[in-house]
Amino acid sequence: MHKRFAPCLLALATLGIAASLQAATEPVPLRWNADRLGNHRYTVQVEQPAAAVRVIVPWRRRDAHPEQVAVIVLGPDGQVVDNVARVHIDQAAGELVFEAKQAGIYAVYYQPYLSSGHANYPTVTYAPPHDSADAAWLQASGAGDPARRAKLPQARVLGYQAVDDFDAYTDMERTATPQELDHVLAAHPAAAWLLFPETREHPVRMFDRIPERWAQRGAGGTLSEHALRGEYLSFQVGAWAARAAIRHVQISFGDLHGPGGKVIGAAALTCFNLGGIDYAGQPFTTQLDIAQGRVQPLWMGLDIPADTTPGVYRGSVTVSADGIAAQQVPLAITVDSGEAVAHGDDDPFKLTRLRWLNSTLAQNNELVKPFTAVTVHGTRLGILGRDITLAGNGLPAQIDSHFNERMTGWADTPLPLLAAPMQLLVQDASGSHALAAATPPTIDVDGPAKVHWRSSGSAGPLQATVAASLEADGTLSYAIALTASQPVSLSDIRLEIPLHNEAAPYELGLGRTGERAPADFSWRWNVQNNQDGAWIGAVNGGLEFHLRDEHYRRPLNTNFYHDQPLRMPSSWDNGGNGGVQLQREGARYLVKAFSGPRHMDAGQTLHYDLVMRVTPFKTIHPAEHFAERYYHAYADLDMIKAQGANVVNIHHATPINPWINYPFLQADRMRAYVGAAHQRGMAVKIYDTIRELSDRAPELPMLESLGQEIISPGKGGGFSWLQEHLDGNYIAAWHVPENRDAAVIDAGQSRWHNYYIEGLDWLARNIGIDGLYLDDVAYDRITMQRVRKVLQAHRPHPLIDLHSANQYNPRDGYINSALLYMELFPYIDRLWFGEEFDYQHTSPAYWLTELSGIPYGLMGEMLQDGGNPWRGMLFGMTNRLPWTGGDPRELWKLWDSFGIEQADMIGWWVHDTPVKTDRDDVLATSYVRHGKTMIALASWAPATVRVKLQIDWRALGIAPRTATLVAPAVAGFQPAAQFKPDDAIAVEPGKGWLLILQ
Structure with missing residues (x-):
């Protein structure tokens, strides 16, 4: 293996003094406290004690203003020498005069810094020069007199050293004079x-x-x-x-x-x-x-x-x-x-x-499980669980969902989402003109996972072209170009999506958290907010939409949104005139995306691009979800298995995956760990995203040469390694102080995605990883599709879970995590939402739409402060070992004793759920097996209330006269109790029960 250049040793050898240094008295420890002294030093030999000695340090520095940075001299006793005169400092060399009370080896530290702020986002500033020399010594030393200074004893430069090999300046960082x-x-x-x-x-x-x-x-x-x-x-x-x-x-x-x-x-x-x-x-x-x-x-x-x-x-x-x-x-x-x-x-x-x-691996229109090939029957397009019927202008005339409310299969009759066809309308002085095509769209098949169509026509005074596609996961993409053949003044260009009321009970996005859809709501564009669309729907049928133009670029997310915010689409935004109106009108729920009045010049073209996704993407599989139990930490495999977990997530900053988003440098150790897990019937997934990249990546200098293509531009700063070895135009990201790992932010769309896909393929082939743990990823659906294809090619049942902190805050642009990542949901297996989510003071509608993943075909887990285990069981959600705030092991034991993997999960949202309560603020989800049912109760009532169960005995297959209702003891969750099926059961606020009815 190629060995990284070690400047410390080479400098000594080149100077021919390695032997003398070895024989000399150790000056100061070979390793030192970088946070106090910096990462770099030169050692110099003083042969005899002297009131003042002179040395010229040939440091050849790359920092632009070395004269503005302090120099610290340590003596052979490890103590700071106060009497130091900085005679001349520039990039080539530094001339110093210092007091040498004893002979021996002195160390000159020349980039000392101060670190403050959050340990994972440190603020590192380089210490300014500080005059500590005594005035009398300074006068006596002759440091300010060239003639006297030239006669001073000369300290002999021994060589350069760094705090470790990785921090050392390479020969490509020693500047020419x-x-x-x-x-x-x-x-x-x-x-x-x-x-x-x-x-x-x-x-x-x-x-x-x-x-x-x-x-x-x-x-x-x-x-x-x-x-x-x-x-x-x-x-x-x-x-x-x-x-x-x-x-x-x-x-x-x-x-x-x-x-x-x-x-x-x-x-x-x-x-x-x-x-x-x-x-x-x-x-x-x-x-x-x-x-x-x-x-x-x-x-x-x-x-x-x-x-x-x-x-x-x-x-x-x-x-x-x-x-x-x-x-x-x-x-x-x-x-x-x-x-x-x-x-x-x-x-x-x-x-x-x-x-x-430049790889194109997995860049194709092939299918991934569980999706089925797009079918074409005239203008009716079929995908897994959904049909889209096109109007003559190429826009959807109807969208049907065949998913049932349980999300485990298909309904007897489909749910139509649209109350009328979607329309793009151009309004001028003569009225509103709907987009109309000259000829019906012709649909071309690109592969089993994608079809596309084009049409052309007009909308009043504007000529129109429509280029659109449908993919097997439910993504509808439209590029609509409107061109003025002559100057024209318009009062509006807008899109109208008339949804059926039954298909629009919930809404999230456009500056609102997940909740019941508002009866009347208005929204306007604002670059401070990462908002360009919404999701509106029911559990078994909904529509996500995003308004864009030809210049769309994925913004940065999490802490870095404002470093690269949303580009306002000039068509929809129209200089602040555009927005969205949501309104319930009788039997329909109208979404009206308007752009307001404007003037168009002759030949001017506006791009009213639109991306929609039809939900749910797939059915949920509660049995698999309950069988896969996560341990989210690197630990001894036998201990993990004894805890009841069988899927291990390996984060970065661990012995086998030490560097953030660069999991290639401990391949042998990772391979051994994964192999040992497989021998125990366990799966191992690793943390690897491309939101940011470790400074340990050998490719980093080359990526810097690509300008802003891969490394996002920014103000620099951050951990010392970044400031000392990069060119300054970057955004400092996560830092792990324990192993001095620092990262920079990657661009949201770049060729590093191609590298990432090849890297996953390499890991799957050479290491045998079973999947990925994604933590606030920066890439889009195109890359996520490729991720799934690569892993699926090598693993029979790859697992991908997505974690996000709550991004509905000003720092992150008030974006819902579920909406931000919804485009990825077709290709992942579960959610873990997450830090800063509120499990205690939010509604059941919020839980359903923002946290659970169920309306989109996913299930999930809780994190912040352990979540709320009673409410979580309404959605099949628990905590994850070994995170503090919640311990799912006792619940896992109850699951196993009941046989939850053999049960049908029927959520409180299902209209004919077999168990309900007599209160709207205490909800019930049923886990139904033959002859017995586990009932999860959870309360949103403000005080302790007593509820009665409303049971459909025939649906459960249980005789009421002989039925028993028992609450098994679950440590930290509930005491043992026994009820009659018609008892009024006391439920404390924010808590609930797990009851076995049989």
Whole structure:
């Protein structure tokens, strides 16, 4: 395996003083408190005690203003030397004079910092210079007099050290001095830019200056590298815009010619910085410009065929730009006789995985379970449990749901969602004009999981084109373009969705938490809020919608929404004139998305894009849900199994998955743990999302070279490693102080998604993971589909659970977690919602729509303060081991003794549920088996109340005369009790019972 460069040892060896340092008295501990002294130091040898000694530290710093940062000197006794004079500080070197009361090795710490704030989101500031020197000593030392200073004893520089190898500055971070830069430029007096070929082992880390390594070597030269047959070889050409700004960098490749006339064709080469394949599988190109003075690494890849004849292959890369003569960079690639395993991907440090950035793995229109192929019967489209009938204009005329209220199967008669066809209306002085197509839409099949159609027509004075698609999960996507052929003034362009009342009892979104749908409600666009749509529906049928335009880009979520907020759609928003009106009108519930008055110029086109999803996405499977019991922590497997759990979630910051969203660096340990779990009949899932990325990822320097494509731009800051090794244009994310792991925020849509999919495939094949634990993911449905396909290809029953903290707050843009992630729900198995959710003061409607997942085809668990176990049982929800605030083990025991996995779950929301109560604020869910039923009661009443059960004995198959009603003792939940079926049962506020009726 490639070993990371260790500057500490190399610096000592280069200076030829490693032996003397080893023989010398230990100055201070080899490891030190970085939070006090910083991560970097030079050690210097003082031969004799002296009132003042002089030293010039050749630190070659990359921080822009070293003169603004303190220097701390520690003596051989480990104590701070107060009498220190900073004679001259710049990036190249620091000249110091300090008091040396004893001989020995002194340490000069030159980037001390102060850390404050939340440990996981630290604020690190670098200590400013502090004059601690005594005035009398300063005068006597002669530090301010060049002549006297030159006569002072000289401390001998021993070498550079870092707090650990990972924090150490690499040779690509030691800056060239001004004199060295002048020398390089003098060698190329007419060049606007200079090129420096560089191997993958030395990734470019600085983008505003060149390293000492390049200055000493000089510009130009041949890129020489070794690789195996079948390996993917990554390398760089560093471009320094030394004298002018460079526009439109271009790359071309030639064939590589080897022994015996063998050729590796130019098509095997690529440059990642100039484009590739995006996360949606579409090719793209990037115009690359380089500002004057900046360094741009051009990362390239060579896909060496496995049958390549060993030997040296020579060719060239041609680099050019607008108005600048092309330059050739010679390549000399020695292909060794060995053959790479999996292109070399098993060793992340080789950077062979860069090819994953352009992967199209699982980018297709194939099905995943449980979805069925889209059927087409004229204009009626069928998907799992739902039908969509298109009107002549291509919009839905009707949507039918075949799901039953239990969400476990199909209803005898479908639930129609629409009271009338949807309409797009253009209103001008002459009235309202509905979108009308010139010809009916023709439906084309893209694959079993997708169909699409197009139509064209008009809406009053505007010409219209409609491009739409339906996918097997229930997603309807519309791109509607309206074009004015002549100048026109309009009073409104709006979409009307008339829902049946029965299909619109609940609503969430548009600035409202999940609740009964309001009778009359208005909403307006606001960039401070991550809101562009809503879900409205019943348990067994509903519609999610989002209003967008052609410039939509997924916002950042959680703590970072305001760093990249929602782009206001110019069509729907219309400068603040647009909004949504919800209104119950007799037998229908009307959704009216309006954009208000506007003027359109001749030829102007507006894009009224629309994304809808028909819910539920799939049936729920209570038996599987109750059988899969989660332990959410890394621990001994036998202990976990003894607790009653059989699914283990491995978070990051654990021994086998230490680095956030980069689960590849402890592969052997992870593989052993997963294998041991499988031997015990247990499943293991790992935390891995791409919302943020660990600084430990070997690819990080290369990702930085892509500008803002993958790493979200921001103000920098955060943990010291980020500030010391990145270029500053990033958003600091999660930090784990225990193992000094720091992350940056990734863009919501980028080629890193392609890498992620390939990485999951690698993990499934090589480690055997059983699924994923997702914690507030940043990617969209396209990537989620691919995730499911990859895992399903390798595991018979992959498991994916999604956790979210409550994002309905100003920091996160008042977005409902359920609505934010609803597009992912078809491809996951359960929810864990989550921190900051209120389980005590929210309604049953809130529980149903925001927490349970049931209206969408999911079940879930509770988190914050243990949730409310009595209310949770109405929805099949418990806590998760070993999190504090709730312990599900006693409930699990009751489940097993009752046989809940063999029961039919009939929720309180089902109109003909066999057990009800005589109060609206005390609800009952039944778990029905042959001859016995477990009844979950939970109260929302403000005080203790007495309720009677209303039992459909025939539906339960139980004779009332011989029936018993028993509350088994469940520690922490309820005492043992016995009732008669017609007793009035006392229920405390916020609590309930689990009763066995048989």
